[in-house]
Amino acid sequence: MAALNQPQGLPQHAAADTQPRLLLAEDSPIERELLQQCLQQGGYSVVCAADGLEALQMIVREGFHILLTDWEMPGMDGAALCRRVREAELPGYLYILLLTGHGSSDHVVDALGSGADNFIRKPVDPAELLAHVNAGWRIVQLERSLRMANEQIRRLTVTDSLVGTFNRRHLDDELVNEVERARRYGHCLSAVMADLDRFKDINDRYGHSVGDEVLREFVCRARLLIRQGSDWIARFGGEEFVIVLPETPLSGATATAEKIRAILQATPIATSAGPLKISASFGVAALTPSSDSTTLSSAALLRRADEALYRSKLAGRNRVMHMDA
Numbered sequence: 001m002a003a004l005n006q007p008q009g010l011p012q013h014a015a016a017d018t019q020p021r022l023l024l025a026e027d028s029p030i031e032r033e034l035l036q037q038c039l040q041q042g043g044y045s046v047v048c049a050a051d052g053l054e055a056l057q058m059i060v061r062e063g064f065h066i067l068l069t070d071w072e073m074p075g076m077d078g079a080a081l082c083r084r085v086r087e088a089e090l091p092g093y094l095y096i097l098l099l100t101g102h103g104s105s106d107h108v109v110d111a112l113g114s115g116a117d118n119f120i121r122k123p124v125d126p127a128e129l130l131a132h133v134n135a136g137w138r139i140v141q142l143e144r145s146l147r148m149a150n151e152q153i154r155r156l157t158v159t160d161s162l163v164g165t166f167n168r169r170h171l172d173d174e175l176v177n178e179v180e181r182a183r184r185y186g187h188c189l190s191a192v193m194a195d196l197d198r199f200k201d202i203n204d205r206y207g208h209s210v211g212d213e214v215l216r217e218f219v220c221r222a223r224l225l226i227r228q229g230s231d232w233i234a235r236f237g238g239e240e241f242v243i244v245l246p247e248t249p250l251s252g253a254t255a256t257a258e259k260i261r262a263i264l265q266a267t268p269i270a271t272s273a274g275p276l277k278i279s280a281s282f283g284v285a286a287l288t289p290s291s292d293s294t295t296l297s298s299a300a301l302l303r304r305a306d307e308a309l310y311r312s313k314l315a316g317r318n319r320v321m322h323m324d325a
Helices: 012-016 029-041 052-061 078-087 105-113 126-158 168-185 199-206 208-224 250-266 298-314
Strands: 021-025 045-049 066-070 095-100 118-121 189-196 232-237 240-246 269-271 274-276 280-287 320-324
Touching: 021 029, 021 052, 029 045, 029 066, 029 126, 045 052, 052 066, 052 078, 066 078, 066 126, 078 095, 078 105, 095 126, 105 118, 118 126, 126 168, 168 189, 168 232, 168 240, 168 298, 189 208, 189 250, 189 298, 199 208, 208 232, 208 240, 208 250, 208 269, 240 250, 250 280, 250 320, 280 298, 298 320
Parallel strands: 021 045, 021 066, 066 095, 095 118, 280 320
Antiparallel strands: 189 240, 189 280, 232 240, 269 274
């Protein structure tokens, strides 16, 4: 490897981001030390592997942004490592640079065909190496930005923009999957339908902006009383919400609904029009392993919860009624 000559380091925009993590796979201790020194001077956090198999194990176990690997290594060579990495399900894109002493076009084709993003011929020039690595880091950042933007778009398509819960579209789609999972594994599944009592009066008297504040506060309070990561809330429409409780029997769902009802009634909601005393009615339905779950659909589960909610309204509001599935 050529002597170091103050090569250009990381792009300035990278300083504000997470320090790039680079994995260097090189079986020669001397080459490995020189390459590591060059990359560290360029601002990269470098972890080393002595062969392809060790590198693959580290990639699967840890998070890296860039892989710089020699082609000629004992056991698993660089090209095989590239192919194995591309077959792995990694959380983000790993940019791969392949070091090769071969200069023929056939080897170039093989390098890129194995899954490498680019290649560098030996002996390595430090300035050229860092230029390639910096370009790879920019690509990793662009891929990450695109992935985050796509995730944000996905969230927007399934989220109610007013209250931040899932929307009706997501409820219709995902509840089908919840029912399928409950059937497959013989688990319980409950649905709670909630409706804010006399909500139209709030809108008529105080305005829709105050009504919106009430809706958002209801969601905040309900979220405090459900399990994070498994239970979820969707806005069914207007002032109606559906709370989906996987692996929860009817008794547990009824208890959860009662807790939400009680906390809503106990403390007035602070709004721009002053504190407002609010109540809600709840209907609960459940799919259980002992019920005829082979015929019960997600739509039928919601219909039963809605029927129980209707009974709550008829009985005087501000209460929880349930119906077996």
